Amino acid sequence: DVKVTQSSRYLVKRTGEKVFLECVQDMDHENMFWYRQDPGLGLRLIYFSYDVKMKEKGDIPEGYSVSREKKERFSLILESASTNQTSMYLCASLGQGGTANYGYTFGSGTRLTVV
Amino acid sequence: GENVEQHPSTLSVQEGDSAVIKCTYSDSASNYFPWYKQELGKGPQLIIDIRSNVGEKKDQRIAVTLNKTAKHFSLHITETQPEDSAVYFCAASISSTNAGKSTFGDGTTLTVKP
Secondary structure, eight states, rough: OOOOOESEEEEEOOTTTOOEEEOSSOOOOOOEEEEEEEEETTEEEEEEETTTTEEEEOOOOTTTEEEEEETTEEEEEESOGGGGEEEEEEEEOOOOSOOSSSOOOOOOEEEEEOO | OOOOEESEEEEEEEETTTTEEEEEOOOOTOOOOEEEEETTSSSEEEEEEETTTEEEEEETTTEEEEEETTTTTEEEEEEEEGGEEEEEEEEEEETGGGGGGGGOOOEEEEEEEE
């Protein structure tokens, strides 16, 4: 029962390309997050959203933007990909209040290589 | 903002031994502390969590302890098995603010030798 789906497992893009990473959740969660994971640096928050059309910057938003037009979908956009954006990208969702479990549900990740 | 430090970065144990991973946090307002396990090629998966009104929680072979005064929490795995080999992340959040966003430690790579 897949709950958070990231559209691609592996992507290879060229420097300067516009890149879209898609994430869909089927749990009716209000909150969605994009993290990047790099060796030795853990998971760093890029952007998050707490409602449709709402977005907040995380710790490392530079070079990224996001879109949340529907509750179930949260897209990460690299406006002009650069080699230092080569990384594993993880999407997560989280239910809001009133639930006993406040832990994230993560997708399987998208490994992006920019050449 | 919140800062979470995790130690050790790598841990190797013999099958059947115990493993302990420790984390410290900086924001005294944090009230939710989850632990995630990430197996190769997969996203992290929540394995256990603890809230600030509880000092210890157990689930079979895993347990988590929290010391609010010292601002540190730990993951304990007993009777380790090869399938426990993975990367483990601790995290801290304030569950009622900022969409409950979590700050993560840098991860611990646990290897259980048969």
